[in-house]
Amino acid sequence: MKVMAVGTLKPLSQEQRQQYLPKEVPATLQLYLDGKIEQFWLREKEVGVIFLMSVDSIDEADKLLKSLPLVQANLLTFELMPIGPLLPLGMLMTTQSQ
Template identity: 80%
Template sequence: MKVMAIGTLKPLTDEQRKTYLPKEVPATLQLYLDGKMEQFWLRGGEAGVIFLMSVDSVAEADALLKGLPLGQANLLTFDLLPIGPLAPLGMLIK
């Protein structure tokens, strides 16, 4: 299943940036290498990220994101949206 994870980053102090970002980037890249994260973007106009995830469930996406360093510190929170093919398009090929 695909899940769109829309993350909101709380303002970070310089100390938090030094503590969490060097750990966050490799942990996020590991999810990509594990095939759990397909694409990622920065949010325009807001502090945060958007991830397109390939997971078995929304609960799995939630657990993976809460396991990231910023998630563990409750500095990056996500709205999780299950997504899929636009099924009504099937009516156009009948």
């Protein structure tokens, strides 16, 4: 299943950046290399991140994100949204056999 994870980051002090980012970046990249994060973006003005995730369940996405250092430090929170194809578009298609 696909999950859109919208993260909100609390403002970080320079000390927090130095403490957490050297751990956060490799942890995020490992989820990417494991195929759990397909795409990622930085939200405007660095207020957070958006991950497109490929997971078996919302619970798996939640567990994976809770392993990230900034989440463990309560500096980054996520809203998780299951997403899928825009099925109503199928109503616009006509069959060739008619």
